[in-house]
Amino acid sequence: MPSTRLLSRSDEINSFVEGEVIVEDVIPHSKIGDGGNECICSCTCSACPTLFEWCIKDALGISCNFTTCCLFLYGQFVMIFVVLIPNNYSLANYIHFVLLHCLEFLALSSYYRTMFTNPGAVPLNDATPEKLRSYSHGTTVYRCTECQSVKPPRAHHCRICQRCIKRMDHHCMFVNNCVGQNNQKYFILFTSYTCIISMYTLIILYYHLTNCVATNWTACPAWSPPMTFVFVILLGLESFGFFIFTAVMTTIQFYCIYTDTTGIEFFKGKRRSSRSSMSFLCALKTVFGSRVGLQWLSPFSRPMNYITQNDEHITFDV
Numbered sequence: 001m002p003s004t005r006l007l008s009r010s011d012e013i014n015s016f017v018e019g020e021v022i023v024e025d026v027i028p029h030s031k032i033g034d035g036g037n038e039c040i041c042s043c044t045c046s047a048c049p050t051l052f053e054w055c056i057k058d059a060l061g062i063s064c065n066f067t068t069c070c071l072f073l074y075g076q077f078v079m080i081f082v083v084l085i086p087n088n089y090s091l092a093n094y095i096h097f098v099l100l101h102c103l104e105f106l107a108l109s110s111y112y113r114t115m116f117t118n119p120g121a122v123p124l125n126d127a128t129p130e131k132l133r134s135y136s137h138g139t140t141v142y143r144c145t146e147c148q149s150v151k152p153p154r155a156h157h158c159r160i161c162q163r164c165i166k167r168m169d170h171h172c173m174f175v176n177n178c179v180g181q182n183n184q185k186y187f188i189l190f191t192s193y194t195c196i197i198s199m200y201t202l203i204i205l206y207y208h209l210t211n212c213v214a215t216n217w218t219a220c221p222a223w224s225p226p227m228t229f230v231f232v233i234l235l236g237l238e239s240f241g242f243f244i245f246t247a248v249m250t251t252i253q254f255y256c257i258y259t260d261t262t263g264i265e266f267f268k269g270k271r272r273s274s275r276s277s278m279s280f281l282c283a284l285k286t287v288f289g290s291r292v293g294l295q296w297l298s299p300f301s302r303p304m305n306y307i308t309q310n311d312e313h314i315t316f317d318v
Contacts, residue, residue: 054118054177058160061176065115068174071238072108075201078235083208086222096204100197107193110299111175114187119180120166122149156264169256169263179263184287188253189299191246198243205236257283 079100084093127143127150135141142151147164151157156168158178167181179187209232212220220228256266258280281292288296289303 054116054121056161056176058173058176061160061173064173065176068111071242072104075235075238076104078231079201079204082223082228082231083204086220100200103193103197103200106297106299107190107197110186110190110193113299114172114175114179114183114190115177117177117183117186119161119168119178120155120182121161122147122152122155122164122166124149124163126150154262154265167262169253184253185289185296185303186299188250188287189297191250191253194242195246195250198239198246201239202236202243205232205239208232257287 080097084097122144125148127141127148131150132141143149144151144157144164146157146162149164151164152166154167155164157164158168158171160171161178165178165180167184169179169184169187171178172187175187175190177183208220209229212225212228217225217228222228223231252263252266256263259266260278260283284296285292287303289301295301
């Protein structure tokens with residue numbers, strides 16, 4: 001049956017007939033008017049073979065990753081050495097300590113799974129004459145001029161990853177990777193756990209600071225009052241910023257799942273006509289997996305039962 005695609009308004013399409021198949025070459029917007037084949041980014045934008053399944057060498061993405069890790073470490077430092085341990089050795093503090101570290105472990109695991117998971121890259125150079133001839137008569141096939149690949153429905157070319165990504169949602173510089181078919185679950189878990197951690201931290205900081213002031217700082221002897229105040233306020237601002245950002249991102253992600261749209265389609269105001277035939281539970285299964293259970297909350301469980309995963313380990317000539 002003929003296939004249809006939602007195309008970017010700024011993509012340039014050249015159509016021609018190859019045999020009995022209509023081939024439409026899609027030129028990514030980032031390449032229109034660019035005479036060379038190099039990535040237009042000022043940094044090295046290519047994937048490299050590593051111990052991980054997928055790794056993007058992008059200067060801005062790596063910088064954002066480093067900044068994110070530093071912010072997490074600062075939060076760890078303040079919560080451990082300023083708030084919890086120096087205060088008292090109560091059972092409540094031990095419970096807070098364990099809960100925070102469990103949540104941070106899940107959040108960071110989800111973060112790095114998002115970063116180092118192949119988001120659903122379409123194989124390179126698969127638009128061969130043999131494959132094109134396998135389509136039925138009159139089928140319209142979209143071919144990316146950069147990847148020389150047949151673009152599946154809802155796939156988009158990422159100029160940073162330099163690949164067409166299946167069901168691409170967006171490229172997130174904070175995770176230094178595209179969010180797509182294969183790692184959207186991990187991204188949602190990362191934003192959700194980070195949102196919970198941020199809210200939890202704000203509550204603990206509020207009670208800690210009010211307790212310090214109420215006791216004239218005698219309950220907070222580890223650091224001087226000005227230092228304690230600065231540490232707590234800075235972490236409070238950081239936690240508030242993380243809470244707002246991750247709450248918005250998580251809400252958008254679940255809204256896109258509910259409407260069966262990607263982030264690209266959402267911000268372009270596109271809505272799929274087939275949404276009415278899919279329940280919200282089925283839409284969730286396309287992201288988290290067909291078996292509903294605790295594995296939905298685990299960054300170590302891959303949603304392989306419902307999604308056709310592209311599990312090839314990608315290597316590139318860099």
